[in-house]
Amino acid sequence: MLKRSSTEAEVVKALQDLAHEGFSNSSTLDIIAEDSVVPGFKPDFRLLSHQVVARYWMKHNETGFVKGGILADDMGLGKTIQMLVRIVEGTPSKTHLQTSSGGGTLIICPVDLIPQWKAEITKFAPTLKTVCHHGQSRTTDFEQLRKADVVITSFATTASEYTNHVKRSRQTVQARKCKSAVFEVNWWRIVLDEAHNIKNHASKSADACCALDASSRWCLMGTPVQNSLDDLYSLLKFLRKGPLNEWSTFQERVSRPAEAGDLDTAMKPLHAVLRTVMLRRRLDHRMNDQPIVQLPDRRMQVVKCQFDAMEQKFYSALELHVESEIDSIVQRAIVQKSFMSMLTFLLRLRQACDHPHLMFMGVDTSEGSSGESVDSLSDDGSIADPLHHMKSLDPTVHSTPDMPVSSAKIREIVRILHDIKERSSGLDKTIIFCYFTGMMDLIEPVLRQQHVKYMRYDGSMSTEERVKQLAKLNNDPSVVCALISIKAGGTGLNLTSCNNIILVDLWWNPSVEEQAFGRVHRIGQKKTVNIYKLTIPCTIEERILELQQTKQTLSKAALDKEQIAKMKLGLDDLMRLFRVRSRV
Structure with a gap:
């Protein structure tokens, strides 16, 4: 039994070990040819061995007392296919459909994945x-939904209709006009794709998904x-898997012991x-002494980009100002x-590593931010955003007559x-993943040039x-580059083209980077995957790389302001990014 000195990092590691050490069902299984054929699928389709395992595991869970579960395979192992097999084979019973509100399968996913x-x-x-x-x-009209085999909707739509559903229960004239059709159907099955979208149990999405009726x-x-x-x-609350689906029980048996x-x-x-x-298999999982999938090699390179003289001058001035403020x-x-x-x-230093102009392209330059002013982030009135100081400097960056304003x-x-x-005679395609959408704006004219x-x-x-844009990437051979926001396109998409x-x-x-890489390195990929991680040496990025390796919990909090207070991360780690020794 661990002592009370256990840290949040130890909790995370214990959870990772929990997910990695098992839950893979059988590693030795006799599979015959008929097992890979799915009646109702296109005739030439065949399941892979690990998908056959999932086929029978999901059938056992759904028809038994569990009534569902968590399919948590690594990215690229075909969770969508495995779920479709269950949908095709596990059709609603006649008794269910004969009820006044009985329907088929409801799939709830991020809006981007509905077309997929x-x-x-x-x-x-x-x-x-x-x-x-x-x-x-x-x-x-909920009748239109219950007559479908599959209804696909988004987390946002579900949350919105739940609000309307609550209003309708009050029997007001205005409420009766609200859209709440998904809550008027008793679903045979509900599927949450990218289920981490309900991880905050107090969110509207979590409340809505948990309130839906389903077998x-x-x-x-x-x-x-x-x-x-x-x-x-x-997740356990949504699955209605007791006894840990009760908040008081979960706190008593899990949260409080972990905190202690x-x-x-x-x-x-x-x-x-x-x-x-839960069923979870990793890309390196083996069955019958064979890898469950044979993917092409994945080659990772950390590419060090060199500032030119003007970029270095700008970054050095910013870093000196930040260090003065930290002191x-x-x-x-x-x-x-x-x-x-x-x-x-940290935000300003990261922007300067990408492109000095990025700092001056507006406050909200990152995908999915709340839109609040950076000025409001200052906790003490005397601590100003470095942007105000840097406006006094000329952020001149290397430029030539033949190329728009550039950066390292x-x-x-x-x-x-x-x-x-x-290397590929113009045949290979490339994804450029960016966190800052402003950086995408700066890259675009260079691509055109x-x-x-x-x-x-x-x-x-x-x-x-x-x-439309995804279809262009996948179907037009002349489109050889995709400029994608990692927040919008880093999960769920299949980008094996x-x-x-x-x-x-x-x-x-x-793990966010791995999600993005998994869009490409997955089942269906036929070529070696080359990954280039761009970084500027002797800058904040070099120290971020070091910190990533030793403190993953800090990395999450640095981009999720709500997690900072909850996780109570050590300030020593954050201060190390500014090269300040433990003085807090």
Whole structure:
């Protein structure tokens, strides 16, 4: 039994060990040819061995007392296919359909994945009647939904209709006009794709998903373990898997023992429950002494990009100013109060590593931010955003008559794209993943200048436009580059038409990067996957790389402001990024 000195990092590691050490069902199994054939799928389709295991495991769970579970295979192992097999084979009973509200399968996923689910159903199980329930024109008639085999909707739509459903229960005239059709159907099965979207059990999405009626419930996710024990509670609540689906019980048996450092006690009930409800296989899992999938090699390179003289001058001036501010914070003993201000300093240093102009392109330059002013992040009135100081400097960056304003990373992108074109005779495609959408704006004119035909995919685009852009990438051989926001396109998508990835800016949590890489390195990929992680040596990025390796929990909090207070991370680690020794 561990002592009370156990840290949050130890909790995370225990959870990771919990997910990695088992839950793979059988590693030795006799599989005959008939096992890989799915009646109702297209005739030439065959399941892989690990998918056959999932086929029977899911049938056993759904028809037994569990009534669902968590399919948590690594990214790229075919969770969508495995779920479709269960949908095709596990049709609703006649008794269920004969009830006044009995319906089929409801799939809830991020809005970007609605078209992908529809396309996969059309491709593999075209006989299924499918309805996409999303947008202002969606139906208010629940009869249209219950007559479908599969209804696909989003977490946002579900949350919105739950609010309307609650209003309707009050029997007001206005409420009766609200859209709440998904809550008027008693579903045969509910599937949450990218189920980590409900990990905050207090969120509207979590409340909505848990309130839906269904005979069976499934969670699909590639990363079953997040950085908080409470995330697992939300999944168990949705699955209605007792006794840990009650918040008071979960706190008593899991959360409080973990907080006290008694991880043995905390992990024991989780072991018992997860062994019943979760199936997880990793890319390196073996069955019958053979890898479950044969993927092409994945080659990772950390590419060091060199500032030119003007970039170095700009970054050095910014770093000197930030270090002065940090010293002032330490000397005035206001570190605790200035946590958010220090995150602003990190933001500005990261932007300067990408491109000095990025700092001056507006406050909200990162995909999916709340839109609040950076000024509001300052906890102490005397601590200003470094942006105000840097406005007095001329952020002149290397430029030539033949190229738009550039930067070290943009010059490296051009070089890598040229090498890929030469190596593949122009046939290989490349994804450029960016955290800052402002950086995407700066890269675009360079791609046009270099006559690189590309598509763009970010969170500001409509669903229809995103589908159009993905089709262009997958079907047009002349489109050899994809400029994608890692927040909008880093999860759920199948991007195997590309085999090269350029990661422009470092992400705090390596698991987020792995999610993005998994869009390319997955079943269906035929070529070697080359990954280029761009970094600037002797800058904040070098120290982020070091910190990633030793403190993954810090990396999550640095991009998720709500997690900072909850996780109570050590300030020593954050201060190390600014090269300040333990003085807090």
